[in-house]
Amino acid sequence: MVKTELSYTEENYLKAIFSLSRKSDTAVSTNHLAEKLDTKPSSITDMVKKLADKKLVDYVKYKGVLLTKKGKLTAISIIRNHRLWEVFLVDKLDFKWDEVHDLAEQLEHIKSTQLIDRLDAFLNHPTHDPHGDPIPDKNGNIELRMSEPLANAEVGTNSIIVGVHDSSSDFLKFLDTFKIKLGSEIKVIQKEKFDNSMLIEIDKSQFSISHQVTKNLLIKN
Amino acid sequence: MVKTELSYTEENYLKAIFSLSRKSDTAVSTNHLAEKLDTKPSSITDMVKKLADKKLVDYVKYKGVLLTKKGKLTAISIIRNHRLWEVFLVDKLDFKWDEVHDLAEQLEHIKSTQLIDRLDAFLNHPTHDPHGDPIPDKNGNIELRMSEPLANAEVGTNSIIVGVHDSSSDFLKFLDTFKIKLGSEIKVIQKEKFDNSMLIEIDKSQFSISHQVTKNLLIKN
DNA sequence: ATAAAAATTTAGATTAGCCTAAATTTTTTA
DNA sequence: TAAAAAATTTAGGCTAATCTAAATTTTTAT
Numbered sequence: 001m002v003k004t005e006l007s008y009t010e011e012n013y014l015k016a017i018f019s020l021s022r023k024s025d026t027a028v029s030t031n032h033l034a035e036k037l038d039t040k041p042s043s044i045t046d047m048v049k050k051l052a053d054k055k056l057v058d059y060v061k062y063k064g065v066l067l068t069k070k071g072k073l074t075a076i077s078i079i080r081n082h083r084l085w086e087v088f089l090v091d092k093l094d095f096k097w098d099e100v101h102d103l104a105e106q107l108e109h110i111k112s113t114q115l116i117d118r119l120d121a122f123l124n125h126p127t128h129d130p131h132g133d134p135i136p137d138k139n140g141n142i143e144l145r146m147s148e149p150l151a152n153a154e155v156g157t158n159s160i161i162v163g164v165h166d167s168s169s170d171f172l173k174f175l176d177t178f179k180i181k182l183g184s185e186i187k188v189i190q191k192e193k194f195d196n197s198m199l200i201e202i203d204k205s206q207f208s209i210s211h212q213v214t215k216n217l218l219i220k221n
Numbered sequence: 222m223v224k225t226e227l228s229y230t231e232e233n234y235l236k237a238i239f240s241l242s243r244k245s246d247t248a249v250s251t252n253h254l255a256e257k258l259d260t261k262p263s264s265i266t267d268m269v270k271k272l273a274d275k276k277l278v279d280y281v282k283y284k285g286v287l288l289t290k291k292g293k294l295t296a297i298s299i300i301r302n303h304r305l306w307e308v309f310l311v312d313k314l315d316f317k318w319d320e321v322h323d324l325a326e327q328l329e330h331i332k333s334t335q336l337i338d339r340l341d342a343f344l345n346h347p348t349h350d351p352h353g354d355p356i357p358d359k360n361g362n363i364e365l366r367m368s369e370p371l372a373n374a375e376v377g378t379n380s381i382i383v384g385v386h387d388s389s390s391d392f393l394k395f396l397d398t399f400k401i402k403l404g405s406e407i408k409v410i411q412k413e414k415f416d417n418s419m420l421i422e423i424d425k426s427q428f429s430i431s432h433q434v435t436k437n438l439l440i441k442n
Numbered sequence: 443a444t445a446a447a448a449a450t451t452t453a454g455a456t457t458a459g460c461c462t463a464a465a466t467t468t469t470t471t472a
Numbered sequence: 473t474a475a476a477a478a479a480t481t482t483a484g485g486c487t488a489a490t491c492t493a494a495a496t497t498t499t500t501a502t
Contacts, residue, residue: 009459030480043460045481050458062467062480093339103333110327118314230489251450264490266451271488283450283497 004054008109011078012037013047014056017067018075027064073140080136082108083129084119090130091123097130098172113138131172132163132182132218147218150186151196151211158187163218171216179203186219225275229330232299233258234268235277238288239296248285294361301357303329304350305340311351312344318351319393334359352393353384353403353439368439371407372417372432379408384439392437400424407440 006014016036020028030048034041052059056071067075085107089095095103117138120126127143128134134143147162161184164171175181180202189206190199196211227235237257241249251269255262273280277292288296306328310316316324338359341347348364349355355364368383382405385392396402401423410427411420417432 007458031478039459040461041480042462042482046459089336093336093343095339103331103336106331106333107328110324112324112327115310115314115324118316122314228488252448260489261491262450263452263492267489 005111006074009047010051010054010056011074011109013051014067014071014075015078017057017065018072018079021066027060027066029064033065076136076140076142078108079142080138081110081116083133083135084116084123084126086129086131087123087126087135088119091126096172096176098169098176100130101167101169128163130182131167132161145218147220149215150188150198150200150217150219151214153188153219155188155191157221158185159219159221160184161186161217162220164216165218166216171213174213175217178207178209180217186217226332227295230268231272231275231277232295232330234272235288235292235296236299238278238286239293239300242287248281248287250285254286297357297361297363299329300363301359301361302331302337304354304356305337305344305347307350307352308344308347308356309340312347317393317397319390319397321351322388322390349384351403352388353382366439368441370436371409371419371421371438371440372435374409374440376409376412378442379406380440380442381405382407382438383441385437386439387437392434395434396438399428399430401438407438 013033016033017028020032020036030041030044033044033048037044048057048059048065051057051071052065055068056074057065057067059065082104085104086100089100089103090097120138126135132147134145136142145163149165150159150161153159161180161182163182164175180186184202187201188198189201192198192208196214197208198211198214199206199208234254237254238249241253241257251262251265254269255265258265269278269280269286272278272292273286276289277295278286278288280286303325306325307321310321310324311318341359347356353368355366357363366384370386371380371382374380382401382403384403385396401407405423408422409419410422413419413429417435418429419432419435420427420429
């Protein structure tokens with residue numbers, strides 16, 4: 001096994017392919033990747049060929065790309081780095097949950113398994129990052145979440161907020177202003193047919209949230 | 222003032238120029254830089270021109286290069302990052318002092334003054350890194366060390382070890398095996414004329430160390 | 443003070459990652 | 473199912489950072 005040092009760019013491609021194939025569970029298209037990575041489709045084609053040479057992806061011309069076992073393990077390891085650094089930033093350096101993504105995006109590429117293992121221990125082996133996303137273990141095992149969007153919940157159900165689908169700073173700040181946090185108990189009081197908004201109750205106070213919001217809040221019963 | 226995002230490479234050039242000009246206090250030569258950065262002189266010429274365009278260095282063809290005020294502040298800020306990360310790695314993640322250099326070399330390039338300020342606070346505003354090197358403050362002020370090489374000490378003097386000149390892993394491991402640490406009290410018992418070795422006493426035990434070692438141990442009285 | 447040696451710069455390539463424009467393949471639609 | 477539209481790839485270029493080889497300048501040594 002050749003220990004191939006990957007560039008930041010290559011690592012970001014693997015992460016993007018991982019996240020897109022996770023969602024659709026089929027080969028990832030060039031255009032889709034281009035959009036995700038904010039580059040042109042032709043650039044994707046170039047890089048994907050390179051990753052295929054390195055046995056990190058399986059690529060069939062015009063058909064799309066999928067991670068190999070090796071590529072998947074690499075992607076998961078970067079995600080592990082990212083999420084552990086996010087925990088560090090929030091728990092130890094007092095960053096807010098909407099401030100850590102871009103920093104973790106840089107830190108995730110620091111190369112040293114020893115560093116990550118020690119960071120993991122220092123943080124007491126956290127299982128989830130500040131947004132509720134599961135942290136893969138060092139062997140690449142990752143919890144498959146049993147959560148679902150709040151949008152799916154029936155009227156009258158009580159659930160716990162366990163994650164967010166959208167980790168954008170704007171969305172997280174919105175949740176902050178309504179005191180919506182991971183772990184909060186949330187009850188569906190009413191669902192509006194015409195715009196799919198919901199009347200919900202958190203901490204004894206009721207208010208209405210849009211479909212855009214309910215789609216991006218993840219709950220567990 | 223244009224906020225110029227520098228590449229890792231550019232940052233490393235600035236650090237190298239800073240460290241070489243600190244030692245000699247004159248313009249840094251192309252060959253000298255090439256050796257330090259392990260590249261060819263022609264590459265140095267190219268990059269130095271680029272840094273000059275960005276007003277980070279003053280460069281006169283065939284005469285060498287010096288940092289401008291702006292370049293010096295940038296270099297010092299990277300050194301601050303480096304040394305704070307080293308403290309983190311040793312104090313919080315239990316790395317040994319000979320293991321942290323390469324990791325800090327990666328971490329120092331993470332871009333965020335907020336991150337560094339918070340790391341600084343988390344570490345309780347340390348003044349020196351694990352090798353005894355002073356940590357610049359956020360304004361770029363850096364302690365000028367009053368230390369000198371042990372090699373200069375007279376027979377009979379008692380001093381405290383406050384730093385190392387050479388932070389290579391091999392040298393630091395050597396010091397570990399002889400239980401030589403920062404803060405240790407060291408007494409010069411004897412100096413050998415023919416090879417400049419010294420007989421010294423630390424913690425009541427006496428042994429001899431070579432000139433190579435005494436040159437690289439920094440002391441204060 | 444000039445010739446030889448050393449240091450430095452210039453010229454011309456190379457690689458990674460990206461781009462635009464044109465060509466090709468696949469998918470959609472009528 | 474064939475023409476139009478969409479997706480994808482190819483071809484050819486660009487920039488950053490490096491290299492080698494050749495040219496130039498500075499320094500050293502006689």
